[in-house]
Amino acid sequence: MGVTVTVMKRGIFVWASVGLITLAISAPVAGCSAAAGSSAQATPSLPSTDPATSSSTTVSPSHSQSPSRPPTTGTQPTTTGTQPVAKSGGDLVLVAAGDIASCSSSGDEATADLLSGIAGTVATLGDNAYVNGSASEYADCYAPSWGRYKARTRPAVGNHDYLTPAASGYFGYFGAAAGIPGKGYYSYNLGSWHVIVINSNCGEVGGCEAGSAQEKWLRGELTRSSKRCTLAYWHHPLFSSGAEHGNHTAMRPIFQALYDYGAEVVLSGHEHNYERFAPQTPGGALDPGRGVREFVVGTGGKNHYAFAGVQPNSEVRSTGTFGVLKLTLQKNGYDWRFVPQAGKTFTDSGSGTCH
Numbered sequence: 309m310g311v312t313v314t315v316m317k318r319g320i321f322v323w324a325s326v327g328l329i330t331l332a333i334s335a336p337v338a339g340c341s342a343a344a345g346s347s348a349q350a351t352p353s354l355p356s357t358d359p360a361t362s363s364s365t366t367v368s369p370s371h372s373q374s375p376s377r378p379p380t381t382g383t384q385p386t387t388t389g390t391q392p393v394a395k396s397g398g399d400l401v402l403v404a405a406g407d408i409a410s411c412s413s414s415g416d417e418a419t420a421d422l423l424s425g426i427a428g429t430v431a432t433l434g435d436n437a438y439v440n441g442s443a444s445e446y447a448d449c450y451a452p453s454w455g456r457y458k459a460r461t462r463p464a465v466g467n468h469d470y471l472t473p474a475a476s477g478y479f480g481y482f483g484a485a486a487g488i489p490g491k492g493y494y495s496y497n498l499g500s501w502h503v504i505v506i507n508s509n510c511g512e513v514g515g516c517e518a519g520s521a522q523e524k525w526l527r528g529e530l531t532r533s534s535k536r537c538t539l540a541y542w543h544h545p546l547f548s549s550g551a552e553h554g555n556h557t558a559m560r561p562i563f564q565a566l567y568d569y570g571a572e573v574v575l576s577g578h579e580h581n582y583e584r585f586a587p588q589t590p591g592g593a594l595d596p597g598r599g600v601r602e603f604v605v606g607t608g609g610k611n612h613y614a615f616a617g618v619q620p621n622s623e624v625r626s627t628g629t630f631g632v633l634k635l636t637l638q639k640n641g642y643d644w645r646f647v648p649q650a651g652k653t654f655t656d657s658g659s660g661t662c663h
Contacts, residue, residue, distance in 0.1 A: 406433025406577020408608030415609030433577035434466025434543025441469030502535035506542035530569035537662035541575035550579030551616035
């Protein structure tokens with residue numbers, strides 16, 4: 309049996325229909341503070357480590373097998389609550405998108421409906437509540453849609469969140485799940501994967517260059533990790549064929565650290581489109597053996613951006629479709645699938661192995 313939800317976002321009723329039971333949720337038109345609804349998924353743990361303590365073009369997916377490294381062992385992270393629902397065989401799911409909620413758009417309701425059918429941890433890739441990431445925008449615009457899954461969300465912060473001083477709306481809404489206010493970078497574990505969340509608003513955290521506090525923290529995290537596989541996410545992509553922003557070269561030292569330690573995947577938003585790259589070096593050279601695969605998933609619901617000149621190693625590009633990226637994290641690899649909003653047909657899927 310499914311659920312039909314009616315949500316009023318600033319006086320506009322938005323219907324999400326999935327089945328036979330109907331729930332009506334009305335938020336006040338002004339200053340509403342819609343409580344985050346509970347989903348059928350279990351609650352992810354809070355950060356296991358933090359900086360204080362430690363259009364459409366489609367190309368067939370290509371993947372080259374990478375050399376395996378011996379599995380490592382280590383203690384499981386300290387958790388509060390239960391782990392996200394696992395697939396049979398112990399695989400875990402991470403589902404992600406950025407550039408999400410606006411009271412002037414219904415796109416975030418469309419992608420929030422997708423989350424209701426996908427078990428696992430929700431990763432926001434920044435710019436979660438438009439326009440300014442204020443407390444009222446999180447309450448009025450984000451909470452009625454993606455906020456229904458707040459209990460299993462591990463966020464990253466975007467540049468629009470910092471239009472409210474110190475991103476106080478973002479840190480106030482997500483609380484401990486967002487890491488330490490003023491830093492916003494943290495890590496957690498999902499099965500055999502070490503997941504690292506970076507703050508790509510470099511000017512707000514003392515820089516992203518080699519030797520910066522965040523870059524040194526990242527290298528320490530990578531050194532200490534006993535996990536076989538590594539995934540990182542942040543807002544501004546190092547590589548992008550987007551016409552609005554393009555490459556964000558300030559993230560190259562962070563990408564370099566991940567490459568040096570054999571990370572597998574990086575997720576970003578910022579460009580409001582979808583793009584997948586082949587595994588590559590921080591300098592943009594194709595590297596099937598040990599390169600990092602980047603996905604740009606700025607498709608959370610705000611609006612759409614066009615593409616400009618195609619960057620090297622770009623394998624798939626799509627604009628005009630809201631959706632989420634579902635990553636199934638396995639012991640020695642991962643599967644990906646772009647899940648489009650209802651009524652759209654673009655998708656992208658494939659698999660990769662851990663280095």
